[in-house]
Amino acid sequence: MRIVPIFATILSLNGLPKRLQAVIYCLAGIVIGLAFFVARISNAASYLSDKPQSCINCHVMTDVYVSWQRGSHGQVAVCNDCHVPHLNSISKLAYKAYDGLKHSYVFTFRKEPQVIELSQLAKPVIQDNCINCHTQTFTLCKLPNSANRKCWDCHNNIHGSVHGLSASPEELRPKLPQAGLDIQMKGVD
Amino acid sequence: MPDSLSNSEKPKLPLWAGLIIALFAACLVVLLGLLAVSVMERRWEALRPIQVAVPVADYEPNSALWGVNYPRQYDTYLKSRISDTNTKFGGAFPRDYLENDPRKPILWAGSPFSKNYIQARGHVYSVEDVTKTKRVPSSAYPATCWTCKSSDVPRMMAKMGEKEFYAADFHELKSEMIHPVGCADCHDFQTMKLQITRPALVEALTKMGVDMKFVTHQQMRSLVCAQCHVEYYFKTDESAGLKNFLVFPWAKGTAAESMLSYYNDANFTDFVNPISNTPMIKVQHPDYELYLTGIHAYSNVSCADCHMPYRTEGGSKFTDHHVQSPLLNISASCAVCHRWTEDEIRSRVESIQTKVQESLIAAEGALVKAHCDIAEAMKAGATDAEIADSRRLLRDAQFFWDYVCSSNGMGFHSPTEAVRLAGKSADLAQQSRIITVRVLAKYGKTSPVDYSDIKKYFKK
Numbered sequence: 082m083r084i085v086p087i088f089a090t091i092l093s094l095n096g097l098p099k100r101l102q103a104v105i106y107c108l109a110g111i112v113i114g115l116a117f118f119v120a121r122i123s124n125a126a127s128y129l130s131d132k133p134q135s136c137i138n139c140h141v142m143t144d145v146y147v148s149w150q151r152g153s154h155g156q157v158a159v160c161n162d163c164h165v166p167h168l169n170s171i172s173k174l175a176y177k178a179y180d181g182l183k184h185s186y187v188f189t190f191r192k193e194p195q196v197i198e199l200s201q202l203a204k205p206v207i208q209d210n211c212i213n214c215h216t217q218t219f220t221l222c223k224l225p226n227s228a229n230r231k232c233w234d235c236h237n238n239i240h241g242s243v244h245g246l247s248a249s250p251e252e253l254r255p256k257l258p259q260a261g262l263d264i265q266m267k268g269v270d
Numbered sequence: 271m272p273d274s275l276s277n278s279e280k281p282k283l284p285l286w287a288g289l290i291i292a293l294f295a296a297c298l299v300v301l302l303g304l305l306a307v308s309v310m311e312r313r314w315e316a317l318r319p320i321q322v323a324v325p326v327a328d329y330e331p332n333s334a335l336w337g338v339n340y341p342r343q344y345d346t347y348l349k350s351r352i353s354d355t356n357t358k359f360g361g362a363f364p365r366d367y368l369e370n371d372p373r374k375p376i377l378w379a380g381s382p383f384s385k386n387y388i389q390a391r392g393h394v395y396s397v398e399d400v401t402k403t404k405r406v407p408s409s410a411y412p413a414t415c416w417t418c419k420s421s422d423v424p425r426m427m428a429k430m431g432e433k434e435f436y437a438a439d440f441h442e443l444k445s446e447m448i449h450p451v452g453c454a455d456c457h458d459f460q461t462m463k464l465q466i467t468r469p470a471l472v473e474a475l476t477k478m479g480v481d482m483k484f485v486t487h488q489q490m491r492s493l494v495c496a497q498c499h500v501e502y503y504f505k506t507d508e509s510a511g512l513k514n515f516l517v518f519p520w521a522k523g524t525a526a527e528s529m530l531s532y533y534n535d536a537n538f539t540d541f542v543n544p545i546s547n548t549p550m551i552k553v554q555h556p557d558y559e560l561y562l563t564g565i566h567a568y569s570n571v572s573c574a575d576c577h578m579p580y581r582t583e584g585g586s587k588f589t590d591h592h593v594q595s596p597l598l599n600i601s602a603s604c605a606v607c608h609r610w611t612e613d614e615i616r617s618r619v620e621s622i623q624t625k626v627q628e629s630l631i632a633a634e635g636a637l638v639k640a641h642c643d644i645a646e647a648m649k650a651g652a653t654d655a656e657i658a659d660s661r662r663l664l665r666d667a668q669f670f671w672d673y674v675c676s677s678n679g680m681g682f683h684s685p686t687e688a689v690r691l692a693g694k695s696a697d698l699a700q701q702s703r704i705i706t707v708r709v710l711a712k713y714g715k716t717s718p719v720d721y722s723d724i725k726k727y728f729k730k
Contacts, residue, residue, distance in 0.1 A: 115303060
């Protein structure tokens with residue numbers, strides 16, 4: 082009941098000296114501007130899409146991007162088809178948000194390992210997605226203990242046989258998707 | 271005054287709350303600003319072209335000057351100062367190979383290796399280690415020993431000439447040999463392309479019919495190592511004007527048998543083992559040759575792929591120049607292909623190495639007894655002609671054992687080949703002993719030779 086007036090007070094900065102109000106509003110303006118700026122240079126909007134290019138906004142995923150693009154799934158599926166849940170749009174968005182925050186934390190603090198492994202959260206998601214497409218395969222064969230085995234325990238070359246942040250040759254590695262304004266890219270090959 | 275009235279009814283913020291809000295907003299600005307800078311920096315890492323800050327001079331031996339332009343490579347190269355790493359059979363610490371193995375000084379008796387055999391540390395210590403080792407005497411010694419120890423060598427060879435460099439004295443060149451193995455040993459100063467700077471490798475490959483023009487980059491990632499991590503000997507041929515000329519014995523091929531046959535044809539002897547008076551060959555470290563027979567070479571995996579794997583730091587991919595045992599860097603070297611945990615990989619490698627070690631120890635036992643048997647035959651009065659066959663077999667047997675023993679990595683560069691050679695060594699040593707036993711019998715010695723105190727055969 083009193084929440085609305087308290088909010089209004091905080092927003093209007095009622096009762097503060099005029100100078101302090103001006104400083105706070107200026108800072109708030111800078112925060113909003115910076116937020117837009119960071120969103121732009123990090124291509125934040127692209128994460129709402131399913132485009133595989135969004136995954137190479139930072140360079141950690143460059144190698145898996147190349148191995149996907151040239152591998153068996155390159156023509157038929159994109160990153161999100163396998164790596165995010167498709168149960169409903171809420172679970173999908175929540176998973177993306179959680180994974181995205183984790184990724185940005187790891188990348189910003191340079192904590193990325195040289196060889197990326199699937200997280201415990203990712204495994205069941207991917208396994209479900211394998212079966213979503215390969216339904217026929219599973220009506221034909223039922224593996225003993227198949228509940229405990231993941232498809233990639235045997236099909237371990239989906240992303241090529243060599244794994245690691247540096248596995249792909251330099252020539253195959255795509256450029257970063259562009260962020261920022263064209264004018265900033267002048268002189269950069 | 272309805273406005274002022276309603277204003278006064280609204281709750282008012284105290285001054286301290288205002289200050290906290292201002293501080294909070296300021297913190298947000300700083301954090302977002304930092305994040306923006308970080309994002310821009312990380313993008314720039316990937317986009318940045320290679321920038322040469324200071325051009326490197328031709329034959330520049332000082333790696334620090336190259337490092338100005340290639341800070342990541344140089345930083346990792348400097349890590350080879352770390353010399354306390356210790357894997358089960360390797361690592362970069364100065365391991366004493368003679369410790370806990372009384373057989374080795376017997377097998378190498380008569381060679382400097384029986385007195386002092388300490389594992390060399392990382393590349394940055396190459397000059398220091400070669401000037402400290404007791405194997406190099408203070409008297410005149412071939413300058414050829416410098417060939418693999420300093421990045422000043424290409425410069426001095428260009429100045430003096432190859433033959434003249436080898437023919438010089440080790441101690442005379444000491445003042446020129448300042449910089450340890452570094453950038454100039456493997457890289458072209460302008461293009462940074464890998465290049466062979468030691469002529470012995472080119473000469474050996476040319477003799478084998480390899481055209482250096484068609485060597486690929488992936489092959490070069492092994493060949494730059496093969497400039498030094500190979501079997502070699504010093505050839506002196508006065509008629510050809512060669513003194514202590516560095517030669518890789520590959521004219522018949524790089525297999526152990528081919529090299530032995532080359533040495534036997536050339537009648538080459540490194541040292542005479544005084545226990546059995548047998549002319550021996552001391553194998554150096556045929557790491558490259560052994561690797562060529564293994565599964566990794568077959569799969570086109572180069573030395574650098576395991577010993578200096580690629581690393582990714584942010585946007586830049588570069589080669590880790592901290593050359594070390596892959597067991598100290600499993601996740602970046604082994605695990606990119608072998609998708610198991612580090613512990614699993616380590617235990618597999620160590621189990622393979624332990625099997626090689628067991629085969630080597632079995633061969634060593636036979637070799638030591640073969641030396642002792644011949645010593646007994648000599649004592650009994652056997653002539654050189656009578657034990658010539660025993661000595662010939664023993665020389666060959668010890669060559670095959672030493673080939674594996676002196677290679678780094680306890681045979682892991684090619685485990686099946688290592689075990690095959692150890693088996694062959696044990697077989698030849700036992701053949702030698704059978705002949706010696708017949709000779710002993712001829713002189714009436716039919717009771718078993720007493721091996722309980724093998725040290726008595728080891729005359730210093």
